Amino acid sequence: MKIIDVRTIPFAIPYRKPLHFASGHIDVADNVLVEVVTEDGITGVAEAPPRPYTYGETQVSIVHVINAVFGPAVTGVSLLAREQVRERLSRTVGNPTAKAAIDMAMWDAWGKMIGAPVHEMLGGYTDRLQVSHMLGFAEPAAMAEEALRMRDEFGITSFKIKVGRRPIGLDLAVCRAIHDAIGREAELYLDGNRGWTAAEAARVMRELADLNLSRVEELCPADDVLARHWLVKQCPIPFVADESAPTPADATRELLAGAANALSIKTARTGFSGSLRVAHLAEGLGVPTVIGNQIDGQIGSACSLAFGVSQRSTAREAAELSNYLDMSDDLLTEPLRITAGSMRVRPGPGLGIEVDQDKLDHYRTDR
Template identity: 60%
Template structure:
């Protein structure tokens, strides 16, 4: 099965409300649908999710690097020659979203070829994951109201709380409002997107300790080397590296240098192949992982649960799998459905998805 062509289709779908956090805010899913075509007529798909304020990629840069650099390198290659393909992609520095989408589309093709789901190919541990819902910046009561709505509608009992604003007191008020509204049975954890200093984060963690937070993610910049190490050393809960650990090497440095004790794995950033490498590294070092969310739509969410459910270590915690609910529309003919706080792996070979071509035509940005 050889690659005959690659499409990179930019599209934009508005969110029902902006998602705000310390490193930026998004008003629309400005993504790139990647389709890899083969000589036997099969098509593998994946979503590239650029985040310019985190990784430097834009929608235009993803399209350009795929069309001008990666496609000429990959046309004619065997779909199953992933190591050789990654060697060619690695010649170009950066571009994690573009590379990850290509990798996941190849895994989709591999699954289609042998009649197995991507989850089965990767490990086949379970068929579903518990879901965590991510709450962006808002007033305390509005964030509490959203959490209650999501809990009552979808059965979700795990919430990631975006913090990192100044004054810190507003974020503490949000966490208190959430705990009061949801009660002790809900799991809450915080993500600062590097918005606090180390000293602010340390003071906040002392205040948050009584609220039973289970994780703390990127509360201060990893580039603040001594401050981050000092903060992690005194944290009583796992401290998660996310945007500071975007490769297996960065994850290893974060854990060995004391800059983190857990790692967020995002298939939108490391695909399936390199996400496995990050995951196995964490297992070897005894570090926990959480399946993160790059504000994915339906297709990105399908990829995340496909990977997370495949392994025991990545399915242990709830995955961030619900933010496609914040989109005003989407591209799949058969949307994911969250039931009793869980999301199931798709049936069918590969990723098991079908793109609605009429919706893609409506939202694409290149025509």
């Protein structure tokens, strides 16, 4: 059960509806399919999404670091020796989505090897999650209309509203329009991707006090250390650390510094092994977690789902699993499905997904 190869296949699938947010935008899913191959002929898969504005990685850098550094470092190691692999990958700093994809592909291969689903191997708490949809920047009426469409078509009633624009008035109008359109039974929360100052964020919180928001995320930069602490201290709802807490150590620092009191878990950056560490850290510290979306395709969303259902703590909140719907196509033979506002894990070993080789041939960019 030794790893004999780690393959990288870059691809590009356009978004039908590009996503814009305070730190960047996505028009094309220019992800990297990562395959871990074992000596028994088993192939585990995962995908790495380049997010240069969040982690500094690009599609080219992900392919290069895996082909030149990580692949050779893990070749010959047992598929079961995840701690060995972690130690070897950690000799290179950064590159979180490249490392995470290797980890998740190893879990997929392990599941296929023993005939067990990854979500059960991780903890097997439940088999479905409520879905939350992320609404990217647009005019108020368009964002409200998208929320209604997601509710009517998929039964989704939880929405992350992207905010962080200046002046703050446009986002205030957006939040109010969505709230008025969808009513108080829906869950609404905000993600600023560090776009505002703490003072702007505090003003927004005061102006939207009647909207019954469930939480807020990264409204201002965590690097504005004292201002962020000041903001979090006066915030009456959970303040989620996302890009400021990409590792367990970062999460610990941010929580202890009072820069957040909840954590976003993204398998795209911590894989399954690191996400377990973050989830258990959060549980030990008594802070809530939410399954976030790295603007994942269907492979990445299947990974988020597998992890989210595996733990009691991550199954509690609606998980951000639906933004692959904005892509014009994807790579799975059987697309993911959202029904009555929830997504259910597939039966079958590993991640329970299969890559469509014709689609991969069509969208890969290395030939």
